[in-house]
Amino acid sequence: MSYITERDKAFVADTYARFPVEIVSGKGSVLYGADGKEYIDMGSGIGVTAFGAADDAWVSAVSEQLGRVAHTSNLYYTEPCGMLAELLCKKTGMSKVFFSNSGAEANECAIKVARKYSSEKKGDDCFTVVTLENSFHGRTLTTLSATGQAHYHELFNPLTPGFVHTPANNIEAFLKTVAEHKVAGVMIECVQGEGGVLPLEKDFILAVEKYCKDTDTPLIIDEVQTGNGRTGELYAYMNFGIEPDIVSTAKGIGGGLPLGATMLSKKVEGVLGHGDHGSTFGGNPVACAGGYSIISRIDEKLLSEIKEKSKYIFDTLSGEDGVLGVSGMGLMIGIKTEKKAIDVVNKCIEDGVLCLTAKDKVRLLPALNIPMDTLVRAIDVIKRACAL
Numbered sequence: 001m002s003y004i005t006e007r008d009k010a011f012v013a014d015t016y017a018r019f020p021v022e023i024v025s026g027k028g029s030v031l032y033g034a035d036g037k038e039y040i041d042m043g044s045g046i047g048v049t050a051f052g053a054a055d056d057a058w059v060s061a062v063s064e065q066l067g068r069v070a071h072t073s074n075l076y077y078t079e080p081c082g083m084l085a086e087l088l089c090k091k092t093g094m095s096k097v098f099f100s101n102s103g104a105e106a107n108e109c110a111i112k113v114a115r116k117y118s119s120e121k122k123g124d125d126c127f128t129v130v131t132l133e134n135s136f137h138g139r140t141l142t143t144l145s146a147t148g149q150a151h152y153h154e155l156f157n158p159l160t161p162g163f164v165h166t167p168a169n170n171i172e173a174f175l176k177t178v179a180e181h182k183v184a185g186v187m188i189e190c191v192q193g194e195g196g197v198l199p200l201e202k203d204f205i206l207a208v209e210k211y212c213k214d215t216d217t218p219l220i221i222d223e224v225q226t227g228n229g230r231t232g233e234l235y236a237y238m239n240f241g242i243e244p245d246i247v248s249t250a251k252g253i254g255g256g257l258p259l260g261a262t263m264l265s266k267k268v269e270g271v272l273g274h275g276d277h278g279s280t281f282g283g284n285p286v287a288c289a290g291g292y293s294i295i296s297r298i299d300e301k302l303l304s305e306i307k308e309k310s311k312y313i314f315d316t317l318s319g320e321d322g323v324l325g326v327s328g329m330g331l332m333i334g335i336k337t338e339k340k341a342i343d344v345v346n347k348c349i350e351d352g353v354l355c356l357t358a359k360d361k362v363r364l365l366p367a368l369n370i371p372m373d374t375l376v377r378a379i380d381v382i383k384r385a386c387a388l
């Protein structure tokens with residue numbers, strides 16, 4: 001055990017089951033350990049380093065801004081924040097953006113907007129937000145309450161009231177749930193990431209959208225993990241042809257720095273006024289300059305390469321020895337294995353590939369621009385690790 005691990009174990013709160021890997025540097029989809037070992041990174045920091053480690057364009061965008069001004073507070077205007085907001089609105093058709101620093105915060109903002117919109121329109125008792133069983137929306141107490149997985153709730157009661165969970169892909173149960181509550185908003189992930197990389201069925205998503213439109217209920221799409229090119233479209237909802245009222249995102253948009261964004265459609269753009277919401281670091285110019293560099297490079301060419309690489313992974317792993325199934329969209333992939341997922345991940349580490357897990361699956365979230373030859377090498381290692 002080196003001093004990096006020793007010191008961490010001694011002084012850092014023990015909330016993460018870390019793997020015995022010490023990362024000291026990286027370039028693109030390759031990370032280097034303190035012992036000099038090379039790893040192909042199939043997790044990209046859980047979907048954050050969209051263009052890999054030390055990406056030249058992102059590093060120069062961030063460094064230039066760092067040399068100009070790193071922080072000013074939201075009392076003053078800075079250029080990167082407005083530039084990124086404009087770019088997001090132009091690419092999505094949304095009207096306004098609130099910036100924060102994480103996925104949980106992006107969702108907190110989304111929930112506040114939905115509740116304020118609905119209480120103003122329908123009365124103070126209209127506050128319930130409907131989310132899905134097996135969802136994941138964050139770890140603050142409110143986003144934990146939104147999360148539809150009981151094991152995250154234990155020990156943290158009382159939770160924030162006003163959340164109900166309904167099973168994914170069950171339209172009848174959804175319509176029953178919304179009929180039983182005064183609903184302020186509905187929040188869904190188009191692909192449940194932490195829940196096991198499970199895409200929702202199109203019919204279900206369309207039924208949720210129809211209910212929201214018919215009843216003037218804000219539809220929130222949580223794109224924290226699925227967003228920013230991950231599924232082969234800029235945002236996952238674009239695969240389903242729907243028009244959400246609120247889109248929350250984080251992870252990949254920051255490219256490696258903390259950045260959350262809550263995009264607001266015309267309908268809800270004016271819901272939050274001065275003093276209703278805020279964040280000291282939200283819209284930080286360095287994070288936004290990096291975000292601009294990321295979002296401006298997610299173009300049609302990159303998106304079609306993501307789809308091709310996704311197909312390669314599905315085709316190569318499906319039906320292989322020890323592989324029970326492959327799920328997901330784009331470069332957000334879950335592999336159900338006969339071996340325990342954690343055993344497959346540990347074997348991959350031994351063989352120089354870093355993967356993630358999600359529930360009982362091996363999860364892959366490589367950089368969006370992972371070179372094809374690197375991907376081929378990594379999938380070969382994963383395939384062998386899955387084999388019985």
Ligand SMILES: Cc1ncc(COP(=O)(O)O)c(C=O)c1O
Binds near residue numbers: 138222224251
């Ligand atoms: C769908 C979804 N929402 C919200 C979050 C929380 O994001 P953060 O950890 O940045 O707060 C996550 C994190 O994994 C997520 O996958």
